[in-house]
Amino acid sequence: MTPIPLDTLNAASAQDFVAALADIFEHSPWAAEAVASARPFGSVAALRDAMVAAVRAAGPERQRALLAAHPDLAGKAARAGDLTASSTAEQASAGLDRLSEDEYAAFHRLNDAYRGKHGIPFIVCVRRHTKASILRQFERRLASDSAAEHETALAEVFRIAALRLDQTIQAPDRLPLAGRLSTHVLDTHGGTPARGIPVTLYELGPGEARRVVATAVTNHDGRTDAPLIGGRPVPIGTYELVFTVAAYFAGRGVPLADPPFLDAVPLRFAVAEAEGHYHVPLLVTPWSFSTYRGS
Amino acid sequence: MTPIPLDTLNAASAQDFVAALADIFEHSPWAAEAVASARPFGSVAALRDAMVAAVRAAGPERQRALLAAHPDLAGKAARAGDLTASSTAEQASAGLDRLSEDEYAAFHRLNDAYRGKHGIPFIVCVRRHTKASILRQFERRLASDSAAEHETALAEVFRIAALRLDQTIQAPDRLPLAGRLSTHVLDTHGGTPARGIPVTLYELGPGEARRVVATAVTNHDGRTDAPLIGGRPVPIGTYELVFTVAAYFAGRGVPLADPPFLDAVPLRFAVAEAEGHYHVPLLVTPWSFSTYRGS
Amino acid sequence: MTPIPLDTLNAASAQDFVAALADIFEHSPWAAEAVASARPFGSVAALRDAMVAAVRAAGPERQRALLAAHPDLAGKAARAGDLTASSTAEQASAGLDRLSEDEYAAFHRLNDAYRGKHGIPFIVCVRRHTKASILRQFERRLASDSAAEHETALAEVFRIAALRLDQTIQAPDRLPLAGRLSTHVLDTHGGTPARGIPVTLYELGPGEARRVVATAVTNHDGRTDAPLIGGRPVPIGTYELVFTVAAYFAGRGVPLADPPFLDAVPLRFAVAEAEGHYHVPLLVTPWSFSTYRGS
Amino acid sequence: MTPIPLDTLNAASAQDFVAALADIFEHSPWAAEAVASARPFGSVAALRDAMVAAVRAAGPERQRALLAAHPDLAGKAARAGDLTASSTAEQASAGLDRLSEDEYAAFHRLNDAYRGKHGIPFIVCVRRHTKASILRQFERRLASDSAAEHETALAEVFRIAALRLDQTIQAPDRLPLAGRLSTHVLDTHGGTPARGIPVTLYELGPGEARRVVATAVTNHDGRTDAPLIGGRPVPIGTYELVFTVAAYFAGRGVPLADPPFLDAVPLRFAVAEAEGHYHVPLLVTPWSFSTYRGS
Structure with a gap:
């Protein structure tokens, strides 16, 4: 996917702008919609900050819906090919697309236990982790309390969004993600x-x-x-x-x-x-x- | 096996002396017979030197017979339990008693090739090697010429004998084998x-x-x-x-x-x-x- | 000076015992007198402990006299040759017998300042120090309060006594001073x-x-x-x-x-x-x- | 001294060109004269090469005169302030302007011995040395033979010239001297x-x-x-x-x-x-x- 120049996004129709950034937040184009009228953005950092602020301002209900829109890690949707292109690439980066049956079962158990306890899918910015550290995170966060997990999950969603923005947009600045x-x-x-x-x-x-x-x-x-x-x-x-x-x-x-x-x-x-x-x-x-x- | 004091061996009948040291050289009690009348020995080093000198003096025919008396490494005799107790323990020390079928086949091939080229079994002082270095030795020595291999095989036999003497006899001195x-x-x-x-x-x-x-x-x-x-x-x-x-x-x-x-x-x-x-x-x-x- | 066997000291007359240990504590034979009747001592450590206990039990007056009996470091007595043999050797070990005129003057000033503030000579177990660390100690302890310095000085006296005992007596044990x-x-x-x-x-x-x-x-x-x-x-x-x-x-x-x-x-x-x-x-x-x- | 742009030197009259580079080779403006008509030079390296070639081509007599034009290191001329500005700065860089009397005498002896044996002053590119390594060079080269020393001295003269050129001229290139x-x-x-x-x-x-x-x-x-x-x-x-x-x-x-x-x-x-x-x-x-x- 060729990165889109920030200038192009600034000059695009609102509809095209939203279409281009629809999956920066998983299945949640409303985050892009909320900032379309605030254009032009001088940097990808400014755009990222605006989108994060929009999600922060959207309130608990919508945030919970955003979290719920995320697929299970190494889950059935991934196996069935039902992920966004970004999610597919991200899960592959940590090798989650080529688990053994035992590992697949382990992820399945952890996903169910986490969702059962915290009411949201387990979300982690996979590009920052190896399979081993994802499993370690899983166990720690399973033991955490649900309010804290809501916050942690949002923070991971913001990390995912920043990396997706950085790959989607060609801008004068790079986010400090590398x-x-x-x-x-x-x-x-x-x-x-x-x-x-x-x-x-x-x-x-x-x-x-x-x-x-x-x-x-x-x-x-x-x-x-x-x-x-x-x-x-x-x-x-x-x-x-x-x-x-x-x-x-x-x-x-x-x-x-x-x-x-x-x-x-x-x-x-x-x-x-x-x-x-x-x-x-x-x-x-x-x-x-x-x-x-x-x- | 409890070590026998050197004094006891010095004082024993020639028959008992030879019986005790019959397998210092594999299936070759004649090496002990040759030195029985030279007793008493003041040290295990003196006894070792005398036995080595006896083998050196015995000439090519008897030396070849001594070499031929050695079992294949990881060979059929080992599998069938037909080795001397010393050989069994030695081969186990390098893990040759628990090879995979592939490894067993590899040893079999190498043994046959070596015996075919040099006319003697492949002999190495196994206690000085790991499985990997035995295989490396095997390949090098397969490429060597047969006269040199006769000498190398004898040298290995003397190393094996020294280690066996050191374990069999309790003496004031230890051989510098450790x-x-x-x-x-x-x-x-x-x-x-x-x-x-x-x-x-x-x-x-x-x-x-x-x-x-x-x-x-x-x-x-x-x-x-x-x-x-x-x-x-x-x-x-x-x-x-x-x-x-x-x-x-x-x-x-x-x-x-x-x-x-x-x-x-x-x-x-x-x-x-x-x-x-x-x-x-x-x-x-x-x-x-x-x-x-x-x- | 040849060390005296502990057995010899145990068997000696009280007078000889005290004479031999008269300067373990500088110019203070009373410490030896106090323990002569407690003989025999099984070890130099036991003798050291007894002498230290005697000094501890002697009370503030006598302790102050003991401290006052010590010469100045690199002082006039040292220059005049009026030290005990032990003190002379100790001061030489740290090079205090070969100071420059400037260093001599510095020690003189520090000695006077210390004695003026704390009412006792500056005492340190010289064999544990270099000239530089003695000067560092001097400055720190000059800034300390006099009650603490009385204690510190006593502790140094006990270290000096232990080293002198260790050199004077030949015993089955050595004090852990090295x-x-x-x-x-x-x-x-x-x-x-x-x-x-x-x-x-x-x-x-x-x-x-x-x-x-x-x-x-x-x-x-x-x-x-x-x-x-x-x-x-x-x-x-x-x-x-x-x-x-x-x-x-x-x-x-x-x-x-x-x-x-x-x-x-x-x-x-x-x-x-x-x-x-x-x-x-x-x-x-x-x-x-x-x-x-x-x- | 502000460096002169190479373009300025290329465009100057022959007289000004020679004046600017009169002391690149000590007291020997003829080296600059010899290359003035070869201008323009595209780089300081090309100019350096041309001047070196001119000295090489000048023959033994003129080379010997060039070598003889150099002052003694830490010699009387230096003490009297009779050096070129370059020589003065160079000798100062190695501390030769602030020798003790003993060091001055040592240099004097070495200078005389070297000149007596080899017929030329001792020349070394001082900016590449410390005082200690100059003395080491002195002793080695004193022991060398005079034909080799003539060559070594020329090589040092070329090093000196290159460093002087590099400081005198502002050019697109730098000589690899640092x-x-x-x-x-x-x-x-x-x-x-x-x-x-x-x-x-x-x-x-x-x-x-x-x-x-x-x-x-x-x-x-x-x-x-x-x-x-x-x-x-x-x-x-x-x-x-x-x-x-x-x-x-x-x-x-x-x-x-x-x-x-x-x-x-x-x-x-x-x-x-x-x-x-x-x-x-x-x-x-x-x-x-x-x-x-x-x-």
């Missing part, structure tokens, strides 16, 4: 950035599961040409960066043990702030390594 | 050894396989009460030490991210010298860690 | 302890002053054969350990920059607990190093 | 860049001498707003970066020992490539620190 995950390999044996090191970033599952999120090879400065994750939230969860170092040292003529003391070097860490900058470097010799959260 | 794998956790956030950290040592692969070799909890000095591996060779192969650190820091009142940046911290490394001392410490804060081959 | 300062050099370029590294330990002065406390060369295990400071308190203060590493790496055939990026590597740190164990290792390559408080 | 020395402080106790850390860069002398080269305070990203040395060669020599960390940790509420284990943290290292990029970061907790040559 985190970053980057790395850097320093060869402290040779006193130089390590070039040509293969790097794989895994997202760790629940259980033993892991899936590849990104692969790269370090450049002449020991960095990857692009961040491993950038331009979007870094999903909250646990990761492993795996660097393959023995061939690099062998290629520099360094005598190694057989098998080499270090070869595949995993660094395991968790992301807690989806909008944070996580720099996770590797300082490495054939006999030692270290890492830290850098900047 | 390596050591140890760790130490320093909390560089608090400037103190880290007490109460759970540690698990895994042996890795082939493939994704891993099995627990040892578990421990660090004591007040940040060490484990006993080495993770000690008093025996450290099998050549790849390992992962996994430390669980978040609960430790939380217990000291340190504010942590949610989820904590570091919790399960894996250190992956390989052992190349089965008789070496591998000290693999962890220096850790909630935001950084490092390791190195220490001493 | 700290330790040690190091260890790991070559994380080669994955081995670094042998043959020259190490110098400096005590840092006030200002730019520094003096050599110990020199050593690392052995095959990367350690010094003896702790840099051991068997006595580690004087509270600031230190610098300087390691010379370039010749070591050059000797192993490692290509180095000219001049080498690292050669003399200083590690500066402070000791706060005179009875603590300070292990300050160096992990080093030609291009990196790290240290930490170890154990 | 190195960089930078730092970065990571607080691995808190998992954050360390803001507000005072940093002092010292150049280490011969002997105990040290002088402050730069001071800075780290910003919110743990870096200094500008490189500690940038836009010019990093003089070859030994440096110490000193970071003051205890107040930073105390300000974050971290409990510290008294005195703190770490406060002034010196990192000592040497620069070997004046045009290199030296990034020397500090990773620090109250109980540990590390550094490495970064990028």
Whole structure:
């Protein structure tokens, strides 16, 4: 979907404006209707603020209807293909479209329990989470009280809306929604950035599961040409960066043990702030390594 | 099996002496017979040297018969329970008694290929290896020439004999057969050894396989009460030490991210010298860690 | 002075016993007299406790006399040679016998100010301090109130007495008065302890002053054969350990920059607990190093 | 001195052109004369290359006269104020204008010995060196043979000329003459860049001498707003970066020992490539620190 310039939206008919933003809030075009007459907006941030204010002003009844309009996570509607395009893409981003039968059943149970207790579907801004952290959220929020959950659910709806706006509209500003995950390999044996090191970033599952999120090879400065994750939230969860170092040292003529003391070097860490900058470097010799959260 | 004091062996009848040491060399009591009249031995090292010299002096024919007396690794004899007690225990130490059908077939193929090319069974001192390094040895030695393999096989037989002597006899001296794998956790956030950290040592692969070799909890000095591996060779192969650190820091009142940046911290490394001392410490804060081959 | 066996003291006449311990408390043989009839003592700790209890029981008048019997630090009596042998050796241990004229004048002023405010000489267990930390103590305790200072002075007197007893008597037990300062050099370029590294330990002065406390060369295990400071308190203060590493790496055939990026590597740190164990290792390559408080 | 635009030089009369560049080569306007008719030059690099080629083409006699036109380092002409403005500034950059009498005498002896052996003054591009590395160069080149020294001296003259051109002319290009020395402080106790850390860069002398080269305070990203040395060669020599960390940790509420284990943290290292990029970061907790040559 090509982003629409903000100027175009500002100049469009009210009808076209609402049509373009009908699903910023799930199945709730009224939020766009409420702000159409406040155009023009100077920035996507101003538009977002106006839409959020409209939802805040709409009162508990309409808010509850908005919340109720959200589909279950990994629910029957998702399986049946009855989601908005945004919801479909979002749920896929966290792997909710390819659950095992056991996981599907677990989500089903949690959805029912949550809806039974709080009277609304469980809503979370999926693009900020991994499957494991969604399940953790689920359990925590199931234990929370319903008034607090109403507020939490609204806050998540606003996060979802902001990310959808950011993808839908081309504007002079970007919303501060993106985190970053980057790395850097320093060869402290040779006193130089390590070039040509293969790097794989895994997202760790629940259980033993892991899936590849990104692969790269370090450049002449020991960095990857692009961040491993950038331009979007870094999903909250646990990761492993795996660097393959023995061939690099062998290629520099360094005598190694057989098998080499270090070869595949995993660094395991968790992301807690989806909008944070996580720099996770590797300082490495054939006999030692270290890492830290850098900047 | 209770070790027999060296003095007892020195004082025994030649018949009893040979009976006690009949399988130091697999199915080859003649090695013990050859040295019975050279008693008394002042140390297990002297006895080992005498038996090795006897095998060296016995000439190619008898050596070839000795090599041929060895069972296939993970072979039919092992499956049928037809090994010496020593061989059975040795093969179990590397997990060769619990192979998958695929692995069993792979060993079968390699055994046949090796025997077909070199005319002797593939012999390796299994207690010095993991399954993965045995397979690596297998492939290398299959590519070697047969004269070199005869020598390599004898050297492995002498290693096996030494380990069997060391377990069979109680003597004033120990043969230098043992390596050591140890760790130490320093909390560089608090400037103190880290007490109460759970540690698990895994042996890795082939493939994704891993099995627990040892578990421990660090004591007040940040060490484990006993080495993770000690008093025996450290099998050549790849390992992962996994430390669980978040609960430790939380217990000291340190504010942590949610989820904590570091919790399960894996250190992956390989052992190349089965008789070496591998000290693999962890220096850790909630935001950084490092390791190195220490001493 | 050869230590006297505790048994000898237990068996001696009361007169000889008191003579031997007359100066455990400065110019105050009455503390020894008070416990002579409580002999035999099973340990030096028991003797120390008895003497401390005697001083505690002696009441404020006698305690004040005991405190008043102490010489000024770096005072006229010291210059004139009028101290007990113990006091002379103690003051020398912190370099108070070789002050510049300015330092001597500073001590003189502080002594007078302290005595003027608190009515007692400034007493500190000098063997637990460097010149710089004595001056820091001086300023803090000058600002304290006199009742607290009476208590603090007594506590210091008991520390002095314990160290004197420990040096005077040969007993089955040692008092827990000794700290330790040690190091260890790991070559994380080669994955081995670094042998043959020259190490110098400096005590840092006030200002730019520094003096050599110990020199050593690392052995095959990367350690010094003896702790840099051991068997006595580690004087509270600031230190610098300087390691010379370039010749070591050059000797192993490692290509180095000219001049080498690292050669003399200083590690500066402070000791706060005179009875603590300070292990300050160096992990080093030609291009990196790290240290930490170890154990 | 305001740099002259290259366009202005290209358009000037030959006389003005030569006047402006008369001392690019010390007291040798003929090098500028030789290239005046080759104008216009598209870049300062093209001008530099043309002047160097002119000197190369001038033959041994004129080259020797050019070398002979250089003043002694820290010599009588310098003391008498008889140097070109460029030479005066250059010698001051390495502290040669403020030598002790002993140092002055040492330079005098070396100058005489060098001139006596090689028949030319000792010439070195002073802006690329510290006093200590100039003395080291002096001794090495004194031992060299005279033909090699003629070449080495010319190469140094070309370096001097390039730096003078770079300062004299404002052009679209810069000559690749600048190195960089930078730092970065990571607080691995808190998992954050360390803001507000005072940093002092010292150049280490011969002997105990040290002088402050730069001071800075780290910003919110743990870096200094500008490189500690940038836009010019990093003089070859030994440096110490000193970071003051205890107040930073105390300000974050971290409990510290008294005195703190770490406060002034010196990192000592040497620069070997004046045009290199030296990034020397500090990773620090109250109980540990590390550094490495970064990028």
